[in-house]
Structures are given as C-alpha cells and as structure tokens.
Amino acid sequence: MIAGLHHLQLAIPEGGEDAARGFYAGVLGLTEVPKPAALRGRGGLWFEGPGLQLHLGVDHPFRPATKAHPGLRVDDLDAATCHLDAQGVSWRRDIDLPGLRRVYVDDPHGNRIELLELV
Template identity: 35%
Template sequence: MILGLHHTQITIPKHREKDGKAFYCGVLGLPEIDKPDSLKSRGGFWLQVGDRQVHIGTEEGFDRTQTKAHIAYQVEDIMYWRSELKDIVTIFECVPIPGFDRFEFRDPFGNRVEMIQEK
C-alpha cells in the first residue's frame, strides 16, 4: 500500500549548488534542511516544502529544457508569485484547469516549475 508522497527530486548541474540555493532558498524562500551525512558526498541539497521535501540533486548530461516533467508548488497568492518572478524568469501561461489559477516557468537550470492556486 502506498501511504503518500515523501519527497520529489529535481536536478541541477554539478557544482551549481550555490546558484541553486540562491534561487530555491533565496528567491522562492524554501528552507534548506539537513541532508544525511551518508548522502552529502553526492552533492545537492534538500528543501522543506510544507510537510514534504524537495531534494535537489546534481546531474550532468541532461537537457532539462526538453522535458515536460515538472514540480508544482501550491501557493496562497499566485499574483504575488507572478509579480516576484516576472523579472527573474520567463513566465508561461498554462492550459486552464477548472478550479485553479496557474502558470509555469523554467528555473535557472531549465527545470519546469508550476505555481498553482486553488480558486
């Protein structure tokens, strides 16, 4: 039986953790959490998002701009995020989903990200 979702992982290029933390912790305001010592040598960092985690791993040789795979962050004030991000990333409008407002962008590493708010 599957009980729920514990974490999801996205990747950034190796040796770009400083830039990753600047975007995810600085711009998005997500708190970094301790990564187990047994995994620290693999690079990357972990974030707390509500009661779940996002693991930012490192990986080379992958074109993140060519995939529809993405992470969606549920937000309270989508207009705030649209305003905060408009000068940092290119915002793309999404196909409408009844009951939700949403938009997408690519993070500085090419990962597809969605911001979504229930109406």
C-alpha cells in the first residue's frame, strides 16, 4: 500500500521563517523550494535535499517536536559535527544503535533533529 515517504513536516512559530531558513539552508545545506501558490499565504517554508523533502508549517499555538523527529542521514558524522561546531550549533551524542552512529541537534525553534551515519 505505501510506496514511499513523500515529505516530512515540522511546525515553526509564526514569523519563524528567517531563523528556520538560516538553519535548514544555511547550516544543514538543504535547498529552499517555492511552496505552491495556493499554500504561500499560510507561511512556512519547504526544503529539499538528496532523497528528502521537508516542509515547515506555521502552527498556532506552536509547540516544538522534542521527541518526534526526522532522522537525516549524513555520509560522515564526524565531519557533520565539526561543521556544526564551526557554525556554533550545539549537538548531543546519543547511544549508537546497530549499524548507526547518531547525534541530535535542535533547530532554532526547539524541534529535535537526528543526524545519523550508517556504519
């Protein structure tokens, strides 16, 4: 029945687009893509990267996702954490799982993001 994952959506607060843009495009390197005209008035942003689409939608009232999170795969977790350090972005290591090394980082609005490397 399910053919694949089309996108993942996270919430941001009203007016949070610039901070989100700085993190998702500026730090994580995702590409911002235009939202369809019919949805632009709702606020928020859409991004894409290799094999992924991430939608950020304005939510009233806003509450960050501190448990539920996207797991974004990186090729080199050590290089990714060095990049985060250079950008002044805090991260925290989590327990590695079989076949995975991983860390967590919070976006500017408190949404938890997992960065993981397949090993």
